[in-house]
Amino acid sequence: MNSAHSIPPGTLDTLKVSQHDRDLAGLTYVYPVLSRRAGGVSVGINLNPNNACNWHCAYCQVPDLVRGKAPDIDLLLLEHELSGFLADLIHGDWMERFVPEGSRVIRDIAFSGNGEPTSAEVFAEAVDRVLRVRDAFGLAADAVPVRLITNGSLLAQARVQDGVRRLGAGGGEVWFKVDAGTTAGIERINGVRLEPAAVARNLARCAELCPTWVQTCVFRWDGAAPEEAELDAYLDVLAQAGIARLKGVLLYGVARPSRQPEAVHVARLSEAEIEQIAERIRQKGLTVRVSP
Numbered sequence: 001m002n003s004a005h006s007i008p009p010g011t012l013d014t015l016k017v018s019q020h021d022r023d024l025a026g027l028t029y030v031y032p033v034l035s036r037r038a039g040g041v042s043v044g045i046n047l048n049p050n051n052a053c054n055w056h057c058a059y060c061q062v063p064d065l066v067r068g069k070a071p072d073i074d075l076l077l078l079e080h081e082l083s084g085f086l087a088d089l090i091h092g093d094w095m096e097r098f099v100p101e102g103s104r105v106i107r108d109i110a111f112s113g114n115g116e117p118t119s120a121e122v123f124a125e126a127v128d129r130v131l132r133v134r135d136a137f138g139l140a141a142d143a144v145p146v147r148l149i150t151n152g153s154l155l156a157q158a159r160v161q162d163g164v165r166r167l168g169a170g171g172g173e174v175w176f177k178v179d180a181g182t183t184a185g186i187e188r189i190n191g192v193r194l195e196p197a198a199v200a201r202n203l204a205r206c207a208e209l210c211p212t213w214v215q216t217c218v219f220r221w222d223g224a225a226p227e228e229a230e231l232d233a234y235l236d237v238l239a240q241a242g243i244a245r246l247k248g249v250l251l252y253g254v255a256r257p258s259r260q261p262e263a264v265h266v267a268r269l270s271e272a273e274i275e276q277i278a279e280r281i282r283q284k285g286l287t288v289r290v291s292p
Contacts, residue, residue: 028074030081031113032089034099040107041099043085045130047073047123048115055116055151056191057179058262059217059254062114069119079129082109086137109134112149119154124163131170141171149215151177153194155202161209168210175215175250176206181233188221196233200240207245214238215250218277220267231277235284248287251278255291 028049035042052068053060086106088094095104109130111117120126130146148167152174154160164174178199179189186194206212216234218226238246254268269277271292278288 027081027085029078030085032085032098034103035107035110040103040105041089041095042107042112043082043089043109044113045078045082045109045111045117045126046113047111047117047120047126048113051114052119053115054119054153054192056260057217058189058191058221058260059219059258059266061256061259063259065114065260068115070115070117070121070123073120073122073126075122075125075129078126079133082130082133083136086133086139090137106139106144108145108147110147110149116151116153117148118150118157118160118163121159124159124166127163127166127170127172131166131172146170146172147175148172148210149175149177150206151190152199152202152206153192155205161205164206164209173211173213173247174206175213176203177216178203178214178234178237179217180230181235181237182230185230185233189217196237197240200237203237203241204245207241211247212245213247213250215252217252217254218269218274219254220269221265223267225269225273226277231280235281238281238284238286243285246286248289249278249281250289250291251281252291 029046031044031046033042033044034040047070050066050068050071051062051064052066052070053062054067054069056065056067089106111126111130117123127146134144134146146167148164155164167174180186181196183193183195186192186196186199203212203214251274253274254266257263258266274290274292278290281288
């Protein structure tokens with residue numbers, strides 16, 4: 001079995017929040033990250049090993065990103081890899097070898113990876129497999145939730161709604177990307193032409209099926225911080241989706257360099273600047289968690 005213990009000595013350094021490479025464990029679908037937002041080890045599920053996504057976000061760290069969708073998924077291999085890796089984390093010495101002291105705890109299992117996970121045709125079945133493995137290891141849903149990190153663009157599709165519904169039934173949650181509130185802002189940041197009203201509809205659908213957080217990346221573009229008008233439009237999208245439906249907002253800055261040509265436009269905001277944006281969001285009645 002291809003497991004974390006098959007890694008040759010010296011091929012993997014201690015995990016860092018600045019390092020989210022998907023091949024760190026030498027597996028096809030499963031990879032570890034030290035997540036600043038989750039606050040410990042996040043076991044990633046990469047349904048896009050072909051580096052294909054239907055969006056092209058300016059701040060994306062995926063190298064060689066291409067337009068497209070997830071390839072055919074080997075669900076048996078996914079289940080096999082996740083079982084083996086969790087066994088290494090829980091019963092082996094993987095944590096001691098590769099995770100800094102103080103962070104040696106499994107915080108979640110997250111569908112994320114190198115593209116949009118819901119583009120996988122078997123997304124719902126993958127959710128079932130991951131939940132089954134998590135439960136088989138006796139990991140409680142409230143301690144180790146299964147999360148979906150998504151751009152939410154495919155939520156109008158019945159098969160995606162089915163997967164999100166199954167995730168909600170298994171005690172999971174969704175982190176739904178909303179980075180802008182205008183058509184121009186969405187196109188500039190996310191590389192797609194999408195009406196804000198469509199984002200609001202998909203966000204509302206998602207929140208009805210599963211507990212949902214909005215995740216938002218903020219940064220400077222060509223040296224300029226986000227404009228007030230853009231922030232107002234962003235808040236309008238959340239209001240259209242229904243503030244009461246949402247768990248809150250995960251507001252974060254740029255911690256790792258973009259691998260996209262648009263990287264030349266992107267620069268970090270200060271922690272104080274991000275906190276100012278957070279306060280604007282809190283004034284709408286939303287919980288905000290900040291990861292500068």
